Amino acid sequence: MSMELTNQKLFGIIIGVGLLSGMLVAGVVLATIPQQSTPTPGKVTFTLVAKLSGFEGVGGTIDGKVNPDLKVSPNDNVTIILKAGEPVPHDWTLDSVGKSETVSTESSLGKSEVKFNFLAGKERVETYYCSIPGHFVTMNGKFIVGTPNQVQPKAASHLSNSVIKSPTDIPAPVGNRSAKNVEFTLVTKEVIAKIDDGTSFTFWTFNGTVPGPLIRVRIGDNVTLHLKNELNSTMVHSIDSHAINLPGGGAAYTQVKPGETKSFTFTPQWEGVFVYHCASPHIPTHISKGMFGALSVEPAAGLPTVAKEFYVGQNEVYTQFPKGTQGHQEFSDAKQLTETPDYVLFNGQVNALTKPGFTLNATVNTTVRIFFAVGGPNVASNFHMIGGVWDRVYYETDWTTPNMINAETIVVPPGSALALEMDITRLGKFILVDHALTRTFDKGSLGFLYSNLP
Amino acid sequence: MSMELTNQKLFGIIIGVGLLSGMLVAGVVLATIPQQSTPTPGKVTFTLVAKLSGFEGVGGTIDGKVNPDLKVSPNDNVTIILKAGEPVPHDWTLDSVGKSETVSTESSLGKSEVKFNFLAGKERVETYYCSIPGHFVTMNGKFIVGTPNQVQPKAASHLSNSVIKSPTDIPAPVGNRSAKNVEFTLVTKEVIAKIDDGTSFTFWTFNGTVPGPLIRVRIGDNVTLHLKNELNSTMVHSIDSHAINLPGGGAAYTQVKPGETKSFTFTPQWEGVFVYHCASPHIPTHISKGMFGALSVEPAAGLPTVAKEFYVGQNEVYTQFPKGTQGHQEFSDAKQLTETPDYVLFNGQVNALTKPGFTLNATVNTTVRIFFAVGGPNVASNFHMIGGVWDRVYYETDWTTPNMINAETIVVPPGSALALEMDITRLGKFILVDHALTRTFDKGSLGFLYSNLP
């Protein structure tokens, strides 16, 4: 048989994948059936509450679990009790047997509860999901018949570790002062930590957080930067800042081995907000794993005073398994190459800035300033605040004049940082998103800003 | 057999897919051959005219069809008569048998007509195509031997329905007037309609069109917005406008069930052009299916008068089958997750703004203004007018001063809208594109502007 293959043959496969996939599933199922005696079929019932955030298990071994594994024996008689959890309509679908009726807490859109009964069939792993458009990503789990082999991620670990950078953990503005000598120390740390509920990831960081610390200097300062690499690191790390008029933005002086510290001095010459990031090979991987932050070069007279300042960093993470997988996620070179991330994060964890202690809290009738850094390594942010506008944006400019006003959605490329000001004129909740909304609602780039009474 | 699999194994598969795909096709072919007696081979001839827009069938059952299914029996003796349809060279290729000679109406680039003869071989579905680089996407069809099983989309329906928003269907400018009470009603409608020739799709819309209506208000108006959800809707819908200084941009007040109407009042505070979109879960899907539009907040003195105004909206649609498939297309969650759309549309249908009654028609030596909204949900537009420039662009700013002039290609992120002015100084045709040109020429983001004598 000839293996000669043109590009078009390959393309035929891609556009014909619908045809193939049914076959492939079947192939896998057959291939993974071990020899065994037929178990006695029984009756099994699972109760699930249907929400766009996931199917929530009720009772038994699945109680409280989101998108739980549903384990049965071959030929079991299975009943799914599906309860409505919200007005959004949902169903429960298993391709080999069909789909349930639709449920919704809104009676015009579905029933409040339905039962769906079927025979489990042969040993296999099959994906159950909600078939309403847009719901698959957050509403799917495994229907496991018998004990087939499965590709499993390693167990999650260090889930109590967090690399979330608090959006309020930033130094005071430089203010109106003379240029002087200033000194900063960054420590590169490789940290296994939670990236999502039930999921861990090996982050590489500056100072243990994503993004690394916000560094603030005055134009003309004499800045000494020390970079220390923790002794237990597995890689050389470094720093390249777009604010630094030196070879490699400093990276030429800071290829630092584990346990080592290197230092250099520079004088900031350009006002504005700039990214810094690790520039040790393979550079994009170091950034995707968390090594980036912002460096603000402030004017001689200081910045205009605002009531509150916040610090937000976006990066995208490429992993072996899709978002939602429980376990330890390994980095995926393949997905990085095609620029198709599984996670898009603000401040180092899925929906970090929606969590208690990490939301942005402001006072009504004041102005806030957000320092926003996009590490990337590949994906531009479309930065938007639901319920508001960016009143003044300082985009690829100094601090003299904002070059955008009344701005809804700002494209911030990978390897860029900027400052945005927002005049908060009402009480309530604002929502921070990458307005490429699939990233926000399926990959994690979500944050909240609350406007409170004084 | 171990199913342990590292990310790199997976990647090996991806880069090795050329190797695999030949196998897979073979596997499918074998697997789909039903038991049957050998039919008597016959002689079959198909005549096709080769154009980049598709192979056009001539005579018999394929007459007038573009990229027709070519159906034969196993072991038939098949002749393809390929006729040149344009100067661009083309061939007819079937990987299992080879490719024809090249045809072109330009004699230096190919013959005017060629014959290609071969035996049909075993029962299968195989893709025929033109092998000239860039031609596959628009020039491919099915070569069907015998009666193999095929993955088929459902039949198209409601092809006479259209959600095209006329680019001239816009209200008059607000003009120079005092602030006052104004009222708007939007109706959310779920509509099966034509998305491309022979292809239908279930759109979700505001008022039955994509984009929804252009809403124009004066800064400081007291605006009441009513949102009605049609009784036969299957989903809750809502409205979030980036122009609205309220929770969720209004979405907090307008989660509207089928048959219900909700209303709220706001005062526009920021001048400019802003997107509105549905913000009911799953939000990106609601936008991709068509629920977005523009809201223009105009200054107290009114906008400068221009001769003509137009309204264009871009969104991208993710479907189960590739563009060009005849039938009813279902929404694809998977392609939305990887941000790889099948359709990129101006005003709700493939090449809508090139069709009679929907082109942009202006008068020479006048100025036109285009309101341009990008719903997304994920893909930024690179908005360009072939044969002209955007003389003045109001981009993330108020109406005071254009912040770009002489602009060739403008990046407009998903979740953004703006106004562009063009001084038309010559007669003729201008062409509106997303200058990520694969979208325009292979996915549908094409429009025409004609400059006419007064």
Place this chain on the structure above:
Amino acid sequence: MSMELTNQKLFGIIIGVGLLSGMLVAGVVLATIPQQSTPTPGKVTFTLVAKLSGFEGVGGTIDGKVNPDLKVSPNDNVTIILKAGEPVPHDWTLDSVGKSETVSTESSLGKSEVKFNFLAGKERVETYYCSIPGHFVTMNGKFIVGTPNQVQPKAASHLSNSVIKSPTDIPAPVGNRSAKNVEFTLVTKEVIAKIDDGTSFTFWTFNGTVPGPLIRVRIGDNVTLHLKNELNSTMVHSIDSHAINLPGGGAAYTQVKPGETKSFTFTPQWEGVFVYHCASPHIPTHISKGMFGALSVEPAAGLPTVAKEFYVGQNEVYTQFPKGTQGHQEFSDAKQLTETPDYVLFNGQVNALTKPGFTLNATVNTTVRIFFAVGGPNVASNFHMIGGVWDRVYYETDWTTPNMINAETIVVPPGSALALEMDITRLGKFILVDHALTRTFDKGSLGFLYSNLP
């Protein structure tokens, strides 16, 4: 068996691909084993130096080769001697047998040399690679057991040909002069040339280089453009410039057959820098293959004088096999459709502007101007100079006022060109990148600027 398949089934496949890929590899291995007698196993040793740029062969048939094919017989006893080539840690991994210990020239990160011993096993082709995150793309090769069938690209040819446009090969500025008649001739040439070490590609070009020549005119000139298509071309070609106020930007007058010349005259009306590109069908393919350049329309008083001017063009190329494949690469329609290129290039070849004779060389304490054109056809550049900023950017504007200063990373959409100025205030090396860094470090968009003493 039913072939009915929903979109979600397909999606299940995509997220379940980890499960599948192990199966598929196995399938290929089995399928490609020809009948043969068992060879006598022997001992085989390969020595490789591990660098992120690739595994370098030492000795024997692999001496000096990067990521060499490692050929053994079934059941050979194989030893890999892996030597550290740099501080970055590396290993040698073959999924079917495991991975070696880690090597690094930095003792805290790995050994200086390790041996890895295993039995070759059955006839197959398997990918070896480094398993450190981010290293797969540049560190992988083929481990070939026996003589299995392989998908092979055609042999490379014309590797001594180059389409690199020298960044200094640009005409003098127009200067302060009256408008006058000027004339330019472009010749469209289809050229097989080197795209990467060991890899050739069929470029389509203006004047034999990528980008095509920089064209400079004065506002108000009477410009005559002649477009000649070489006699041995296989396609019609044309020119569309965004600077030209004519139908198709000139494309309406210049659909030129092989051997033919067409001409037209225009008067530039808009100041600035604009892209030109071929606009013959299939247009995106013509651009991806190299047909684009920049046209600068300069003001009546001339441009401000700078010490040096450079010219850089970016396009992305879609090919059948991944970057790194030795041989002749065919164009991939499929990858163009999903906007996932294999190569992202500055000036027509992988890392062209890092090569002797093609770097950007400037004098310290002077200002340089870069004309930067992005052909695309689909991918926006995130243009950054490591170690510096863009001091003044003329972005979608005339030459009057830069609209960005102190700019770190500029989004330049496909179908756009602009001028950037940089004040070079220190000696040393600067690095030109697309800051979507996977493109730079894995796909080729890398260049060097050296600042020298006067």
